[in-house]
Amino acid sequence: MKHQNRNIGIAPYGGSAGGWGALKAVADAIRGQMSVKQDVIALFKVNQPEGFDCPGCAWPDPQHRSSFEFCENGAKAVSWEATSKRTTPEFFAAHTVSELWHRNAFELEGEGRLTHPMKYDAASDTYQPIEWETAFNEIGALLRSYDDPDSVEFYTSGRASNEAAFLWQLFAREYGTNNFPDCSNMCHEPTSVGLPQSIGVGKGTVELEDFDHCDLVLCIGHNPGTNHPRMLATLRDVSKRGKTIVAINPLRERGLERFTSPQSPIEMLSMGSTQLASTYYKVRVGGDAAMLKGVMKCLLAMHEKALAAGEPGVLDESFISEHTEGFEALKADLEATDWSHILKVSGMELEEIQNIAHLYADAENTIICYGMGITQHQYGTQNVQQIANLLLMRGNIGKRGAGICPLRGHSNVQGDRTVGITEIPPQWMLDNIEKVFGFKPPQKHGHGAVAAIQAMRDGKAKALLCLGGNLAEAISDPQVTFEAMRKLDLVVHMATKLNRSHLLLGKHNYLFPVLGRTEIDRQASGEQSVTVEDSMSMVHASRGTLKPASPYLKSEPALVASLAKATLRNSRVDWDKMIGDYSFIRDAIEAVIPGFDDFNNRIMTPGGFRLPVAASQRKWLTPSGKAQFKVMQGINEDPRSLKCHDLVLTTLRSHDQYNTTLYGLNDRYRGVTGRRDVLFMAADEAEKRQFRVGDKVNMVALDPEGNRTGRRLDNLTVVVYDMAPGSVAAYYPEANVMVPLDSHDTESGIPAYKSIPVELELCEAPVETSGALR
Numbered sequence: 001m002k003h004q005n006r007n008i009g010i011a012p013y014g015g016s017a018g019g020w021g022a023l024k025a026v027a028d029a030i031r032g033q034m035s036v037k038q039d040v041i042a043l044f045k046v047n048q049p050e051g052f053d054c055p056g057c058a059w060p061d062p063q064h065r066s067s068f069e070f071c072e073n074g075a076k077a078v079s080w081e082a083t084s085k086r087t088t089p090e091f092f093a094a095h096t097v098s099e100l101w102h103r104n105a106f107e108l109e110g111e112g113r114l115t116h117p118m119k120y121d122a123a124s125d126t127y128q129p130i131e132w133e134t135a136f137n138e139i140g141a142l143l144r145s146y147d148d149p150d151s152v153e154f155y156t157s158g159r160a161s162n163e164a165a166f167l168w169q170l171f172a173r174e175y176g177t178n179n180f181p182d183c184s185n186m187c188h189e190p191t192s193v194g195l196p197q198s199i200g201v202g203k204g205t206v207e208l209e210d211f212d213h214c215d216l217v218l219c220i221g222h223n224p225g226t227n228h229p230r231m232l233a234t235l236r237d238v239s240k241r242g243k244t245i246v247a248i249n250p251l252r253e254r255g256l257e258r259f260t261s262p263q264s265p266i267e268m269l270s271m272g273s274t275q276l277a278s279t280y281y282k283v284r285v286g287g288d289a290a291m292l293k294g295v296m297k298c299l300l301a302m303h304e305k306a307l308a309a310g311e312p313g314v315l316d317e318s319f320i321s322e323h324t325e326g327f328e329a330l331k332a333d334l335e336a337t338d339w340s341h342i343l344k345v346s347g348m349e350l351e352e353i354q355n356i357a358h359l360y361a362d363a364e365n366t367i368i369c370y371g372m373g374i375t376q377h378q379y380g381t382q383n384v385q386q387i388a389n390l391l392l393m394r395g396n397i398g399k400r401g402a403g404i405c406p407l408r409g410h411s412n413v414q415g416d417r418t419v420g421i422t423e424i425p426p427q428w429m430l431d432n433i434e435k436v437f438g439f440k441p442p443q444k445h446g447h448g449a450v451a452a453i454q455a456m457r458d459g460k461a462k463a464l465l466c467l468g469g470n471l472a473e474a475i476s477d478p479q480v481t482f483e484a485m486r487k488l489d490l491v492v493h494m495a496t497k498l499n500r501s502h503l504l505l506g507k508h509n510y511l512f513p514v515l516g517r518t519e520i521d522r523q524a525s526g527e528q529s530v531t532v533e534d535s536m537s538m539v540h541a542s543r544g545t546l547k548p549a550s551p552y553l554k555s556e557p558a559l560v561a562s563l564a565k566a567t568l569r570n571s572r573v574d575w576d577k578m579i580g581d582y583s584f585i586r587d588a589i590e591a592v593i594p595g596f597d598d599f600n601n602r603i604m605t606p607g608g609f610r611l612p613v614a615a616s617q618r619k620w621l622t623p624s625g626k627a628q629f630k631v632m633q634g635i636n637e638d639p640r641s642l643k644c645h646d647l648v649l650t651t652l653r654s655h656d657q658y659n660t661t662l663y664g665l666n667d668r669y670r671g672v673t674g675r676r677d678v679l680f681m682a683a684d685e686a687e688k689r690q691f692r693v694g695d696k697v698n699m700v701a702l703d704p705e706g707n708r709t710g711r712r713l714d715n716l717t718v719v720v721y722d723m724a725p726g727s728v729a730a731y732y733p734e735a736n737v738m739v740p741l742d743s744h745d746t747e748s749g750i751p752a753y754k755s756i757p758v759e760l761e762l763c764e765a766p767v768e769t770s771g772a773l774r
Contacts, residue, residue, distance in 0.1 A: 007693055007694040008674075008675075009672060009673040009674045009675045010671060010672060010673075010678070010693060010694065010717070010719055011671050011673070012671045013254065013668060013669055013670065013671040015254075016254065016257070016273035059231050059234075059407075059535065060207075060208045060534040060535065060536045060538050061534070061538075061540070061607065062208060062233075076656070076663040077658060077661075077663075078518060080109070080497075080661065080663055081113075081496060081516040081518050082516070082518045082546055083112050083113060084112070085110070085111060085112025085113065086111075086112045086113055086115050086549065086550070087111040087113060087114050087115065087497070087498050088115050088116070089115070089116050089118070089128070089129045091111060092118060092126050092127040092128065093126060095126070096124070096125040096126055097120065097125050097126065097127070097503050097505065100498075100503055101500070101503045104662075105470075105473065105499060105500055105660060105662050105733075106664070106665060108497075108498045108499055108500060109497045109498060109499060109661060111497075111498055112497070113496055113497060113513070113516075113549040113550070114495060114496060114497060114498060114511065114512075114513035114550075115513055115549060115550035115552060115553075116129045116513060116550065116552050117129065117130050117131070117132050117135055117510070117511070117512050117513065117552065118130060118511040118512075119135060119138075119508075119509065119510050119511075120505055120508075120509035120510075120511075127509075130510070132552075132554070135510055135512070136562050136563060136565075136566035137566055138508070138510075139490065139492060139508075139510060139563060139566060139567070140563070140566030140567040142463070142489070142490050142508060143175065143463065143490070143567045144567060144569070146462050146463065149175050149176030149177040150176075150177050150179060150444070150446070150447075151455075151460060151461055151462040151463065152172075152175065152177055152179065152461070152463040152464075152465065153179045153181055153447060153452040153455070153456075153463065153464045153465070154168060154169075154171075154172040154177070154179055154180055154465050154467070155180075155181045155182060155449075155452070155464060155465065155466040155467065155469060155471050156168060156180060156181075156182040156183070156416055156421045156467045156468070156469070157182070157183055157410065157466075157467060157468030157469030158182070158183045158184065158187075158408075158410025158411070158412055158414075158416055158469075159410050159411060159412060159469075159517070160412060160416055160467050160468055160556055161412060161415075161517075161530035161531060161532060161542070161556065161557070162412065162415045162416070162418075162419050162530065162531045162532060162533065162539070162586075162589065163530045163531065163557050163582050163585045163586065163589075164467065164530070164555075164556035164557045164560060165412070165415070165416040165419050165420065165421050165467075166419040166420060166585060166588065166589050166592075167557050167560040167561060167564070167575075167585060168421065168467050168560050169419070169420035169421055170420075170433070170437070170564075170573060170588075171560055171561075171563065171564040171567075171568075173420075173430075173433060173439075173441040173442060174439050174441075174564070174568055174571060174572065174573060175564075175567060175568065176442050177442055177446055178422075178423055178424075178425055178441075178442050178444060178446030179423060179446035179447040179452065180421050180422055180423045180446055180447075180448075181423070181447055181448055181449040181452035181453075181471070182413075182416060182417075182421050182448075182449070182469075183409070183413055183449075183469060183474065183659070184413050184414075184416070184417055184421075185448040185449035185450065185748075185749055186376075186449055186474055186475060186750060186751060186753075187372055187375065187376075187408070187409045187410075187413065188372070188375055188406055188408055188409070188413070188414075189375070189380075189448070189745075189748040189749060189750045190374075190375040190380035190381040190383065190384045190745060190747070190748045190750055191203075191204075191375060191384055191406045192417060192422075192748070193381050193747055193748040194381040194382070194383075194384035194385045194388075194630075194747070194748070195384060195385075195388060195404070195406075196621070196622075197385065198384075198385050198388035198389075198392075198627060198628050198629075198630055199388055199392075199397060199404075199615040199620060199622075199627050199628075200614055200615055200619070200620040200621030200622045200627070201613055201614055201615050201621060202417075203406075203414065203537055203613055204403065204404055204405045204406045204535060204536060204537070204613075205397050205403035205404050205405075205615045205616045206367055206402075206403035206404070206405045206536060206616075207536050207538075207616075208234065210365075210367060210400060210401050210402065210403060211234050211235075211237065211238055211401075212237070212241075212401075213365060213400050213401030214238065214243060214363075214365045214366065214367045214402060215243050215363040215364050215366065215401070216243065216244045216245075216246070216359060216360065216363035216365070216366040216367070217235065217238055217243070217244070217245045217246070217366070217367050217368075217369060218246050218248065218356075218360070218366065218367070218368045218369070219235075219245065219246065219247045219248065219249070219256055219277065219369050219370075220248045220249070220288065220368065220370045220371075220373065220374060220387070221248070221249060221288060221370050221371050221372065221373020221374040221375075222249070222371025222373060222374075222407050223249070223251075223253045223255055223371070223652070223653075224253075224255045224256065224407075225253060225254055225255015225256070225655070226253075226255060226653060226654070226655045226657075226669070227371065227407070227409070227653065227658075228407055229255070231369075231407070232276070235256075236274045236276065239274050239275060239276055239278075240274065244278055244279075244359060244363070245276050245277045246277060246278065246279050246280075246281070246356060246359060247276075247277035247279070247280045247281070248281045248283050248288075248291065248356070249280075249281075249282065249283065249373060250282060250283060250284065250285045250373070250650060250723055250724045250727045250729070251282075251652070251670075251680065251721060251722070251723040251724075251727075251729060252280060252282065252721075252722040252723065253669065254670075255276075255669065256276055256277045256280065257275070257276060257277060257280065279355070279359075281348060281352050281356065282347070282348075282723060282724040283346055283347060283348055283724060284345070284346055284347025284348070284648070284724045284725065284726045284727055285648040285649070285724065285726070285727040285728075285729075285754060285755060286345070286377065286648050286754075286755040287345050287346035287347050287348070287724075288346075288373070288374055288377075288383055288386075289345075289379060289382065289383055289386055289632060290341070290342045290343075290344075290345035290346035291342075291346040291348060291353060291356075292383075292386040292387065292389075292390055293333075293334060293337055293342060293386065293632075293635055294339070294342040294343075294346060294348070294350075294353040294357075295353055295357045295360065295390060296330075296334050296386075296389060296390055296393060297334045297335075297337060297339075297342070298353060298354050298356075298357035298358075299314055299315065299357050299360070299361060299390075299394075300315075300334055300335070302314045302357065302358075302361055303315045314361045314394070315393050315394060316393070316394050316395035318395075319394075319395030320392070320393070320395075323395075323398075323620065323626055323627055324392055324626055324627045324628070324629060325624055325626045325627070325628055325629070326628050326629035326630065326631070327629050329629065329631050330389060330629040330630075333631045333632075333633075341635060342635060345635050347724050347725055347726050347727070360390070360394070361394075364401075365396065365402040366391070366394070366396045366402055367396075367401070367404075367405055368387050368390065368396075368403075368404055368405065369405040369406075370384070370387060370404075370405070370406060370407065371406075371407045372409075372754065373754060374387070375406075375748075375750060376651075376751065376752060376753040376754040376755075377745065377752050377754055377755045378743065378744065378745050378746070378752045378755060379632065379745065380745045380748060380752075381745055381747040382630070382632040382747075385630040385632065386630075386632060387404060388404060388627075388630070389629050389630065391403070391404055392629060397615055397616075397618070397627070398615060398616055398617060398618035399618075403616070405535075406535065407535060408534075408535035409659060410659070411517075411532055411534070412532040412533060414533050414534070414537070415531070415532050415533030415539070418533055418593065418595075418611065419589055419593055420433075420592070420593070423445060423446035423447055423448050423451075424445050424446075425441070425445075429592065429593070430443065432591070432592040432593075433592055436588060436591045436592055437572050437573055437588075438572040439572045448749040449471070449475055449749070449751075450475070450476075450741060450749050450751065451749065453475055453477075453480065453481050453484050453741060454484075454741065456484035456485055456488060457480055457483075457484040457487075457741075459487060461488065462488060462489045462490065463488060463489060463490035463491070463492075463506075464485065464488055464490070464491050464492070464506075465490075465492045465563070466491075466492065466493045466494065466495075466501070467494055467556060467560070468494060468495060468496075468514070468556070469495075469501070470499040470501045470659075470660040470661075471501055472485055472500060472501040472504050473499070473500050473660045473733045473736070474659065474660050474733065475736070475751065476736050476739035476740070476741055476743065476744070476752075476753065477736065477737075477739055477740055477741040477751075478733075478737055479737065481741070482504055485501075485506065486504060486505060486506065487506070488506030488507070489506055489507045489508060490506060490507070490508045490509075491504070491506040491508070491509045491510070492509075492510045492512070492563075493510070493511050493512065494512045494514050494556060495511065495512070495513070495514065496513070496514055496516050496549075498511075499660070512554070512559060513549075513550060513552060513553050513554075514553060514554060514555065514556050514559060515544065515548055515554065515555045515556070516549070517542060518544050518545065518546045519544040519545075519546045519547070519548045519549065519553070520544050520545065520547065520548065521543075521544055521555045523555070523558065523579055523580055523581065523582070524579075524580035524581070525580050525581040527543065528543075528555070528581075528582045529541040529542060529543040529582065529603070530542050530543075530557075530582065531586070531603055531608075533611065536610070537610050537611040537613050538607070538608055538609070538610050538611075539596075539602075539603065539608045539609055539610070539611060540603060540607055540608025541603040541604075541608065557578075557579055557582065557585065561575040561576070561578065561579045562575075583600045586599040586603075587599070587600065594612075595612045596611070615627070645702065645706065645726075645757035645758075646726065646759070647685070647726060647727070647728055647757070647759060647760065648726060648727055648728070648755055648756065648757055648758070649699065649701075649727075649728050649729065649735065649738060649756040649757075649758045650727065650728075650729050650753070650754040650756075651729070651730060651731065651732035651733075651735045651736070651739075651754060651756075652729050652730075652731065652732060653731070653732060654666070654667035654670075654672070654676065654731055655667045655668050655669055655670070656668075657731075660732075660733055670719075670721065671719070672719065675717070676731045676734060677715060677716055677717055678716060678717045678719045678730070678731070679697060679699060679716040679717065679718055679719065679728055679729070679730050679760075680721040680723060680728060680729040680730070681718060681719070681720065681721065681723070681727075681728045681729075682720070682721070682722070682723050682724065682725050682727065683720050684725050685725055685726070685727075685728070686718060686720050689760060689762075690762075691718050691762065692718065693718055694717060694718065695717070695718045695762060696715050696716065696717060696718075696762070696763045697716055697718055697760045697761065697762055697763060698712055698714040698715070698716070698760065698761045698763045699712060699713045699714075699716060699728070699730070699738070699759075699760055700712045700758060700759050700760075700761065701738045701740075701756055701757070701758055702757040702758060702759060703757075704757070706757070708759075711737060711738050711740070712737075713730065713734070713735060713738060714763060715763060716730065728758065728760075735756075736753070738756050739751055739752060739753055739756060743756075
């Protein structure tokens with residue numbers, strides 16, 4: 001029997017990030033989704049002072065904007081939202097939910113924008129149109145019927161505006177709960193939890209201008225070419241200044257190697273590019289803490305050697321003495337950590353770690369950027385704190401050209417948290433809400449994402465209300481999550497497009513269409529602006545310019561207010577006033593949340609304003625008033641693990657993907673086209689197991705002791721890739737089946753998507769090919 005060629009769609013990519021490939025992808029996205037003329041012209045309003053904020057990543061806008069400030073994936077996000085395709089009541093009448101469940105995420109969202117409010121009808125197994133007021137009254141009656149407000153989960157997507165998020169938390173807290181599972185629980189919660197313990201604030205300390213003054217940028221555990229492509233222009237500027245960029249990542253990512261700027265005629269016409277990372281180190285999946293401790297251990301040795309020779313020390317002793325506590329405990333831990341263990345867990349050579357330490361010691365000003373490769377581990381919080389430790393050792397927080405730079409995902413995930421979307425609200429926030437609105441918010445801590453799913457699983461949750469997002473596919477353990485959601489009494493989704501979460505049905509199910517970021521939001525006082533906060537704490541206005549996809553759409557703030565009015569009897573909040581004019585929402589934010597002084601006037605300034613970040617000024621909002629060196633016990637990123645496993649899986653996004661949204665089935669920079677059923681692994685690992693490119697393998701999850709768990713992902717095609725030994729990678733969310741719900745960081749609750757011990761088995765005979773690995 002002749003074997004099918006399973007290498008289809010797998011070929012090395014030789015180009016740089018950006019360039020003509022990016023422009024072609026933008027053209028394809030526009031041609032495939034958007035109508036021409038005004039819709040395409042709207043792209044030139046993306047990230048402009050009088051336009052709308054990109055619904056994609058949270059990388060900040062430069063002060064000196066070009067004629068277009070969108071990247072390839074930003075253009076995909078805009079075209080995906082501004083599509084001319086529509087998912088109408090006629091579509092739902094023609095397709096049962098049971099039928100739609102068998103479609104993949106790409107196909108579902110590819111049907112286009114939702115146009116009408118819908119309610120699920122069990123008799124026909126279809127969503128059917130419903131009048132807005134009827135739906136609100138039914139939902140309000142159900143919410144009032146529940147005895148315990150904590151039986152309701154209020155989920156938030158990071159694409160919600162500050163205005164929508166503030167009203168959402170106000171609604172939930174007047175209802176009586178602090179249950180706020182949100183996408184931050186699945187991406188940067190270790191930042192929100194870990195950095196306040198270290199430096200007193202759960203945000204990054206750098207501004208975009210700091211990249212103009214840094215000497216060294218360490219990029220750890222992130223992939224800017226796909227997840228925040230506009231960062232490539234910033235890194236290009238750093239490289240053009242002759243400064244050093246070092247990449248530390250399990251996979252070699254093109255977006256950290258070289259970049260061809262579409263805004264550079266010389267690079268485009270000459271087919272040239274700019275080298276980004278001068279050095280690339282491949283750390284084993286789960287080995288970041290070991291690597292970081294190794295670098296700090298080297299710094300200590302270099303410092304002591306310099307002092308012994310009568311030379312200036314490597315550490316900033318005056319900064320450590322004046323601004324920090326806990327250094328001696330950290331020093332003792334580093335001295336007690338064995339080099340053999342560091343090298344085994346990190347998968348790196350001693351010389352590589354020493355090189356990083358020397359580069360860091362030689363740089364006057366260093367920025368460390370990190371992404372979910374650092375956070376999504378069972379020791380994610382401690383990982384973040386080790387990065388803070390490294391920066392504090394040389395005083396690299398609170399000075400120009402230096403600092404910590406967490407790379408947030410969704411465009412307003414940081415802003416949502418700032419204005420109150422948190423299950424662990426600070427007391428000052430609750431007190432201010434009571435002072436401004438006259439009701440006493442609940443004091444009890446609520447549920448994050450994992451705790452919310454656990455409550456559904458255990459029958460303690462009755463309702464799930466989702467302000468955007470795709471919680472079911474984003475969270476870990478679909479085996480548990482899907483069945484847990486089907487136990488609910490009430491499920492309400494507010495969305496622009498159909499996704500698989502909308503097909504997980506409780507007893508009562510509603511699907512509401514909302515305005516997108518790109519569309520005109522007209523309320524009683526006229527056209528409205530909303531605001532967002534980027535990953536560097538800049539707050540700016542966003543105003544849609546396109547005609548709404550349907551006359552039945554409601555804005556997210558208006559929807560939240562309508563639900564609140566239908567639910568809360570004798571509400572103390574004037575919902576109609578705030579929806580009629582969003583400036584009143586901003587007045588309320590200003591009154592409740594510090595840092596928003598003169599909010600409405602300051603967003604009139606192009607580019608907006610920066611919220612105060614105390615650590616940037618070397619003001620440490622910790623109990624002692626000083627930054628804290630935090631000791632991590634051990635170096636395994638899975639604290640339950642008794643050994644260093646032979647093979648560890650990390651989940652990752654493709655280049656045609658943003659979180660759970662699939663714009664296509666290609667992963668251009670990694671050389672995969674038209675498919676997602678692949679497993680990336682190093683050539684040495686493939687050779688060791690006698691695997692070849694195109695072989696089909698099954699992946700089986702292991703528990704911390706190395707026993708099989710029964711979790712598996714079958715029929716994956718081997719792709720040999722330049723990556724760290726002992727590591728494999730598969731696409732998210734498909735590989736979420738490998739992550740148990742209880743596999744999460746105990747401090748922050750984030751699922752451990754990126755540290756899953758596995759073993760592989762060949763599922764059938766190898767393909768009849770030359771066998772060459774590539």
